[in-house]
Amino acid sequence: MEILFSKMCLCTHKLFKLYYKDDRGGVFLNSYHAILKNEKDESIHHNFPVNRENTFTAKEAVNLLEGRAVKIEFQNPKTEQKEPAFVQFNFNEPKTENGNYNFQNFYKNYGVDTAQIVEKSNLIFDKPEWKESTIKSLEKGNIVKVKFELDDKVIEGKAVLNPQYKNLSLYDQDMNRINTNKPLEGLEQDNKHEKNNVKEQSIKR
DSSP: OEEEEEOTTSOEEEEEEEEEEOTTSOEEEEEEEEEEEOTTOOEEEEEEEOOSSSOOOHHHHHHHHTTOOEEEEEEETTTTEEEEEEEEEOTTSOOOTTSOOOEEEEEGGGOOOHHHHHHTTTEEOSSHHHHHHHHHHHHTTOOEEEEEEETTEEEEEEEEEETTTTEEEEEOTTOOBOSOSOOOTTHHHHTHHHHHHOOOEEEOO
C-alpha cells in the first residue's frame, strides 16, 4: 500500500507498508518505508520498524525526513533504561548497512525542557490551554503556528523545536527564518555543565 502526502514545501512523501504472513496465514505489519522527494527531485528515505516499543507515526516519520526532531520513549544504551528522548536523523553520517540513517539522540540528562523553552521564547497564547497543546505538537516535530513578540510587535508565524540548541527556530508565515540558533538567554548557563558531560550519540535503528 502506498500513501501520498503533499506539503507546502512542494515535497512529496510516500509510505510503503511492508507485511509478512505467518505459518497460520495471519498478516502482520512489521515495517514501513518512507520516502521524501523534494522540489530538486532528490529522495530521502528510511525504513521504520513497527513494534510495541519504538514505533513512529506516519506524521512523525515525515517530520524526521524533513530534518526535525521527535520526542519518544527510547532505551538509553548507557543506563539500559527506557526514558524520554529527542531523536533526529544524522544526515552527516553514512547510512547503515540496511540503508537507514543513524539517529542523533538527546536523552533526559541533556536537559531539554520544552515548557521552559516555550516560556522564554515570548510566545503569546490567546487561551491558556493552547500552551500545552503547542508544547506537545512541538515535541512531535511539527511546524506549529504561533504568536510571539518581536521588536515590541506581535508577530504571527511558525515555530520548530531545536533540542540540540535548546531553543525554538522562529519563522514568519512564509517560513522565512527570523531568529538564529543561539540558545535562549538563561538556558545556556542553566545547562552548561550538562553540555560538557553529555555527548550526542548516534545509534542504528
